[in-house]
Amino acid sequence: MAEKYNASNIALEQILNFIKSGEIAIPEIQRPFVWKPRQVRDLIDSLYTGYPTGYFIISQSPNMKLKDGTLSEGKKIMIDGQQRVTALMTAIMGMEVINANFEKKRIKIAFNPLANPENEEEIFKVQDNAILRDKRWIADIAEVFKPTFDLWQFVNEYCTVNTEIRGSELNKILMQLMDIKNRQIGVITLNRELTIDEVTEIFIRINSQGAKLNQADFAMSKIAANTNYGGNVLRKAIDYFSHLAIQPDWYGDMCKDVEFIATPFANKLKWLKDDREDIFDPDYNDILRIAFMYKFNRAKMKDLVSLLGGRDFETREYKEDIAEVSFQKLTEGVMDFMNEYAFSNFVLTIKSAGFISNKLINSQMTLDFAYTLYLLLHADPNIDNSKIKHYVAKWYVMTTLTSRYITSPESVMDTDIRRIKERGFVAYFEEVEAANLSETFWSVGLVQNLETSAINSPYFNTYLAAQIYNGDNALFTNGGKVSDLITVIGDVHHIFPKKYLIRNGWTDKSKYNQIANYTYLDTQVNKAVSDDAPYIYFSKAFEQCETKQLIYGNITDLDVLHKNLKQNCIPENIVEMWNTDYDIFLNKRRKLMAHKIKEYYYNL
Template sequence: MISALLTYVENKEIAIPEIQRPFVWNASKVRDLIDSLYRGYPVGYIVTWQNPDMKLKDGKSSSGKKILIDGQQRITALTAAILGKAVKNTEYEDVHIKIAFNPKERKFEVSNPAIQKDVTWISDIAPFLSGQKRLREVREEYCSSNPDLDQDEIEDVLEELKAIKNRQVGVIQLNGSLDIDAVTSIFIRINSQGVPLSQADFVMSKIAANETYGGNLLRKCIDHFSHLSVKLEFFSSLKANDKEFVDSEYFPAIAWLKNENEDIYDPDYTDIIRVAFLYGFSRGKLGDLVSLLSGRNFETREFEQSIEENTYKILKVAVLDFVNETNFKRFLMIISSAGFCHSKLITSDNALNFAYALYLKLRSLNYSPEKIEKFVRRWLVLSILTSRYSGSAETRFDSDIKAVEDCPIEEVLADEEEVNLSESFWSVALPQKLRSSYANNPVFNLFLAAQCKNGARGFLSKDILVKDLIEQRGDVHHVFPKE
């Protein structure tokens, strides 16, 4: 029943991982959901996953919390409309979605100032459905404003409205013993309609649902950094509306972004998770991170609290190192010094992500700044030249980061250059890669980056640099129409 489901949510027996993210449904969709429940229409299934039972430090076993796999928007809509809970809009402001009901017409609408003044409407159903107001109180208030209506008939209508909480909703619970890879696949598949989701989305859901080790705030740090990196004006809204985050250690760590205008590297949350996992855990497959966040011991195949706790500690440090102002700006300087003066010159997000992970890893291995700069540049160029991360990227990530950790970077890079950048590459493969009409050819962009690095001047120009032309270029199709 709806009432039981909402009780689970209030008691935190079901973790809603996305509850602190902006609510993507508009108010009219919430109204439609309530109307469907009122009329007894099907509203789909809720899918939860029982987190695996975990071995505690004292040897005892702890039952895992239920994680919401599918149905977050519907449950959030219900908590807003029925319980009167606030949801966050796209500016992370807490807003209330009030659904109004007209007993005479048996009609629902999103509450607005006109409806609030209209006595034929109950402007907000939440106080009644949540139990703050009794049926008799609501009936008497409504009938006193509408004396021509029959009180018994209105009472029957209100009983029907209250019955929304008794409507049945199908709940599918995935067992905790189900393999995590299978759960990840299920999560991605059932959420693939509309906006496609990925393993990174599942990782974010896992992080947000864990308040014990501060996952909810870590999730916000990742979200807010990626948001601020492309929308600087979001800072004032964040500061005003998310006090919990502002009071945390994460806010000062990302506050420097409010004055940052560089757009060579604007990572989204997937990029941040990817780099943090590569750097912090020396692993490339995000499915492994889901397992580690669940406390999985890869050797015994059991789930242990100590592993879960340690995973959150390592991930927190890795994320804070990612968003660190010195690290981030130093990495951007390295990229710029390689000739990449504009984001359009780097067509591979995977290559850029691994380059930042490599920077952080070499820094943690105490390489000198000069060596770090040199080897990060060379690895990035190698990756782009050979399309290194264009296929089976996670497998390649995994092998590369482990190689870097196990052997000196000089040896790893020398071996890769010998194998992938042989004489035949320069004389045969590279010319073939350049023989393309594709406007965004990554190898030609790399050639342009080389021109920028070497301070080359524009064609037939004595003063204008290639770098200036690239940084200030407009829409090429205005000059060279596709037709």
């Protein structure tokens, strides 16, 4: 069996020179440096004292055929060890790093030749004003590592102001410090013939901390390492969008990156500073996946990695023109993803279907495909634009109800995209709908799916979306919408009160917490109900319509109450139900909920 990687030891100075020359790319070098200065200090101290600092893992891109027919050596990308190398570049080579505020700064590490570790004195410290005033400290070790550093002159000058140390002793200490650059670092270079799945598996197995590197991470590394086709800027745009989607107020910090602000991407992101919507806050995985599916009609992220590397799937060669076209298409896809009109209208589409809160979103993959579909349909001249929101909403609800993108999502998405392209969306949609939403699904399958205690179940969330879509009132209220309780002050409560059930022997948590026993209820109404049996408090609600004396909520009209019960899928004979009727209640309510979801779906 062929070796999957080559392990070797390389002098630290050589590794840094490889990076400085560009022979090894570090994709993270243009991103904010997340290590704290103290971590940089600790790394230098470990190197000085001879402690191990872990492996660096390098992935090799295959050789690529250039446009003139010649071969170009595949680029090497560091996929693990990026933060450590960046720390060394700033501390030893004097390189500036980008901090969290997108300001270029040095992290300067100071060295004290007179420190006595036995007395717990620190040999290294992060430079501060006190160190600059203390003649014992070498304020910045990067000065010692410069090619122009004059060791003899420095020893004489230092010993003149620090008479307690002899020149020969200082010379020995400084030589030990300078020997850091000769420290042997373990480097694992992965075979360039490995598939993306194999590279991912090796990374997970080797990485001592078990950090999971997914295929989107590889794609982002490949993007950032490619400066020929603007990958470094594209990488920033993707990162910045996902950051702004969650923290719009961060826009001011982003503007400090003057190089990025001068790019076309900056205007594409500007609208996010005023965006407070949290239905869809995509991370880099989502942005990459959607842009890729939309522009390439593929869904497997390993294919994106290969295409960005220039792979020709037919000849299995790597060609520069394929890489160039792939970067261009991906950039276009990301640009379209970021379009304010498209993004905002997609979110509006999801909300108009009743999914008004991120609490109702079960699957990010399902949402990702829905936005991909939105972009695809807008680009399809055969689709009536006035029906796009209708199609996207129905597809989203259908795929949520059937958990279409939960198991092997990439494979299913890949199939869907290819068949939409081959058959046209409308024909394929009708085919999928007929196959998955039969009468048996509505009357049996969905009823069975509603037999669960998972509060974040896609079926319960779709039921709530149906209530929101229909403008239903919460139980026992006239004018108090379910939508208001979900987004503002409400919470789900038990129709058969939990304490009442437990008191009567229903002690199984998965039983009394069935979603068919849940409804959104005003807090004051819930307090008034307390732990009364359903036949008691529902009877009082009916009596309230005669006495006009408010006990629960504000309904005093019998017709309004019947309508309210129907809106909340409460069986009419609830006024007769005791704890012994709980199973009967659950079965009846599941059927009512399933029927409501069905009507909602076909009314979308």
